[in-house]
Amino acid sequence: MAASAAAGGAEPSTTVVDAIRDAITTGDFAPNQRLVEAELSEQFGASRAAVRNALMQLTTEGLVERIQNRGARVRAISLDEAVEITEVRMALESLCAAKAAEHATDDDHARLRALGDRMQEAVAAGDVLGYSELNRRLHALVLAISGQRTACAVLERLHGQNVRHQFRLAMHPGRPNVSLPQHLAVIDAVCAGDPDAAEAAMRTHLRSVVEALPQVEKARTTLR
Structure with a gap:
């Protein structure tokens, strides 16, 4: 601790x-x-x-x-700010996904595929916490493969600010089933060496996060 x-x-x-x-x-x-x-x-x-x-x-x-x-x-992060942070993430992580598709090696492909397999197993087993950790590791791996150090530095700072909203979203009922195919699409595009498809897949995934955050916040306040 x-x-x-x-x-x-x-x-x-x-x-x-x-x-x-x-x-x-x-x-x-x-x-x-x-x-x-x-x-x-x-x-x-x-x-x-x-x-x-x-x-x-x-x-x-x-x-x-x-x-x-x-x-x-x-500092408490409001829903509006969490949405703004995710919109910035969408721009930067889409760039990094495209770069990762250009730079990924065969070893990187194997690591990405292995993570994808484990994510599918976690969703099938209902292991929400395990899936959340694999989700984090996948995003981190794509950023590492991209080699875009400036974007990675900005994203690391944003992650710290937004971690609570991300955790609430990860724990939201049904969310893993929504995000899993999106993550697998990112993996497929990066492994195919297709920068445009990788960028689009990551953008689609994070746009989904932007749209889901208000729903999660509404559900949380309703349960209070």
Whole structure:
């Protein structure tokens, strides 16, 4: 967990940044939760200065916000912002899918196909959490194969901001059955070496995410 990531005494600021970021993106720290420097310093075994620097960096990443006279807290991402983030993802990940189709090797094809097989098995078994993790790994693999480092850096930052909305969508009843054929279409296009088809398949998938996010949010608020 996040607390163990920085255990064992004072750590460099980068380690504290990673630990707090991980705590936010995994849900250990909830939206709007106050982030008190003294408490974080004790939890992560780091100096107050290191924690302060970490919070400043996470503020620039959009994960933390500072409220005048009230300190720092975990920034809550609204539905509208989650949709905007996904629209940016659609543009960048479509580009990366096209690049992946151009650059993928035979080994990459095998890894993509293996992930696709495991995703089908997870859906057939009703393993929603397992499918969600495979979903994440597939997107990460396509980005890695693309070699588009600038896009990957931007997408990594956006992922941290949007992780809770993505998790809710992944857990939404019936969602894996909708997204599985979309993911398999991306895999097929990349393995076929067809950049146009790969770009279109990824765009179709993420447009589906954009359309589903409001439905998931509506269902969640109805159940409250």
